Amino acid sequence: MSARMLDGRALSKEIRAGLFERSLRIRNKGVVPGLAVILVGNDPASKVYVRNKSKACDECGVMSKIFSFPGTVSEYELMELIAELNVSNEIDGILVQLPLPGHVNVRNIIGCISVNKDVDGFHLYNVGGLVVGGTIFPPCTPYGVQLLLEAAKIEVASKNVVIVGASNIVGKPMALMLLQKGATVSICHIKTRDLSLYTRMADILIVAAGKPGLITADMVKNDVVVIDVGINKMSDGSITGDVDFDSVKHIASWITPVPGGVGPMTVTMLIENTIRSAELRMSINQL
Ligand SMILES: Nc1nc(=O)c2c([nH]1)NC[C@@H]1CN(c3ccc(C(=O)N[C@@H](CCC(=O)O)C(=O)O)cc3)C=[N+]21
Numbered sequence: 001m002s003a004r005m006l007d008g009r010a011l012s013k014e015i016r017a018g019l020f021e022r023s024l025r026i027r028n029k030g031v032v033p034g035l036a037v038i039l040v041g042n043d044p045a046s047k048v049y050v051r052n053k054s055k056a057c058d059e060c061g062v063m064s065k066i067f068s069f070p071g072t073v074s075e076y077e078l079m080e081l082i083a084e085l086n087v088s089n090e091i092d093g094i095l096v097q098l099p100l101p102g103h104v105n106v107r108n109i110i111g112c113i114s115v116n117k118d119v120d121g122f123h124l125y126n127v128g129g130l131v132v133g134g135t136i137f138p139p140c141t142p143y144g145v146q147l148l149l150e151a152a153k154i155e156v157a158s159k160n161v162v163i164v165g166a167s168n169i170v171g172k173p174m175a176l177m178l179l180q181k182g183a184t185v186s187i188c189h190i191k192t193r194d195l196s197l198y199t200r201m202a203d204i205l206i207v208a209a210g211k212p213g214l215i216t217a218d219m220v221k222n223d224v225v226v227i228d229v230g231i232n233k234m235s236d237g238s239i240t241g242d243v244d245f246d247s248v249k250h251i252a253s254w255i256t257p258v259p260g261g262v263g264p265m266t267v268t269m270l271i272e273n274t275i276r277s278a279e280l281r282m283s284i285n286q287l
């Protein structure tokens, strides 16, 4: 038996059709949802992601503006732009593409984004919201994973969820969201001893470690649900996840492909957060 696919591309397409309708409804009342993307430096991967994001905006009736800076930009210049965008009537979401160059302090920059426009969900206030069990802007990748599980009717309450990778943008928020839904969550990371001790316990295994081939068939139990958040560029130009897909798919009950799994969902949830922000702006305008 081979695992069933958690098809993020197909689910994204469905969700984006609904988002276009939502965007149309508010556009008809004079509010155009707008996303500002700030891109620093020349990282080719960042450019691909930013392009994907602005294509998705076009698809969903969201206005997008890209602000590109050379890698030498100062913290101050970025903060000045963010301050303008914070009060702009045309902008509902502000995203600073990560990673930033080493001389720029990420937390200083993210901290300047208005919590009402923080569609990445990275601001400390929104992270805090997640800790106490609710936030207006769930971070896009964990949010997308949650919807993939829901769409396949995979229950998380009472399940053993094992997350490999403890980043601020995937592992940690993912753990908080699934804990809130009633899962028993283990967070593993680069220093975890005997990783397979944990991964073999998983009913649902979520991998975001950035290491191709990290998870092999001997590390998972029968019928595990596998979510591969990894995106690794190979020397032949192809991209691959952190899971040895070809062997694990024979053991898992469900698995995400890479590409076409979590990646497109991340972008889709960014658009959802932006449209929700615009809907909030519209309802505030009407007060
Ligand atoms: N402020 C910020 N917010 C982010 O959400 C953010 C970020 N910085 N920095 C980098 C990561 C990574 N990320 C992805 C977005 C789209 C795909 C995506 O579209 N993936 C496609 C394939 C893309 C390709 O061809 O390379 C797929 O998996 O099918 C992947 C990864 C967002 N991130």
Ligand SMILES: [Mg+2]
Pocket: 228, 257, 258, 259, 260, 261, 262, 263, 264
């Ligand atoms: Mg993917």
